[in-house]
Amino acid sequence: QLQLQESGPGLVKPSETLSLNCSVSGGSISSNSYYWGWIRQPPGKGLEWVASIYYDGSTYYNPSLKSRVTISVDTSKNIFSLKLNSVTAADTAVYFCARQVRFLEWLSFHDYWGQGTLVTVSS
Amino acid sequence: EIVLTQSPGTLSLSPGERVTLSCRASQSITSPYLAWYQQKPGQAPRLLIYGSSNRATGIPDRFSGSGSGTDFTLTISRLEPEDFAVYYCQQYGSSPFTFGPGTKVHIK
Numbered sequence: 001q002l003q004l005q006e007s008g009p010g011l012v013k014p015s016e017t018l019s020l021n022c023s024v025s026g027g028s029i030s031s032n033s034y035y036w037g038w039i040r041q042p043p044g045k046g047l048e049w050v051a052s053i054y055y056d057g058s059t060y061y062n063p064s065l066k067s068r069v070t071i072s073v074d075t076s077k078n079i080f081s082l083k084l085n086s087v088t089a090a091d092t093a094v095y096f097c098a099r100q101v102r103f104l105e106w107l108s109f110h111d112y113w114g115q116g117t118l119v120t121v122s123s
Numbered sequence: 124e125i126v127l128t129q130s131p132g133t134l135s136l137s138p139g140e141r142v143t144l145s146c147r148a149s150q151s152i153t154s155p156y157l158a159w160y161q162q163k164p165g166q167a168p169r170l171l172i173y174g175s176s177n178r179a180t181g182i183p184d185r186f187s188g189s190g191s192g193t194d195f196t197l198t199i200s201r202l203e204p205e206d207f208a209v210y211y212c213q214q215y216g217s218s219p220f221t222f223g224p225g226t227k228v229h230i231k
Contacts, residue, residue, distance in 0.1 A: 046223070049219055049220040062219040107218075108215045109173040110160075110168075113169075
């Protein structure tokens with residue numbers, strides 16, 4: 001059974017960089033059938049796709065965050081990571097990592113999700 | 124960017140009732156690349172439907188999806204107690220992949 005687990009600091013100061021890892025177990029991140037991505041959800045609000053990555057390093061970003069976001073993958077450790085710099089209170093959210101099915105060589109729906117981790121931006 | 128609108132925002136229903144949730148897109152969605160997710164408090168979203176009408180693995184057949192172009196629906200034929208949750212639609216036909224604001228289905 002595939003499992004994804006987010007990890008990282010729960011508190012980040014304004015203007016600093018948010019860094020999260022997602023560990024994948026029960027499956028290989030190097031599969032050519034999937035992308036791997038991040039979705040966030042501010043408290044009490046809806047879902048926002050942040051970024052996705054393929055095992056070969058190809059990246060896809062939400063234009064609204066692209067200037068501040070970096071997604072990366074480490075196939076040797078079966079993890080992928082998110083960095084969001086210059087954070088503000090508006091970046092406070094639960095961050096989910098998820099597997100995204102590759103369909104016709106394109107990203108599609110998210111079929112497996114991690115439990116999510118709350119990141120609060122506050123001094 | 125494709126904007127998704129869901130209606131109604133909230134529904135108050137009883138177990139056993141039939142419910143139809145709506146998701147409307149600001150422009151036509153390719154192919155149709157539309158998914159539905161269920162989210163309960165404190166949990167991650169769970170994939171219910173992909174490709175507008177395909178049930179994900181393990182999803183009961185009381186859940187069904189339909190639609191194309193700009194108008195999509197999720198139907199729950201008979202509400203079970205565990206179905207009270209928030210439901211989100213998502214389009215993945217074009218980047219950025221966007222979600223609707225959700226419909227909350229709660230117990231009357």
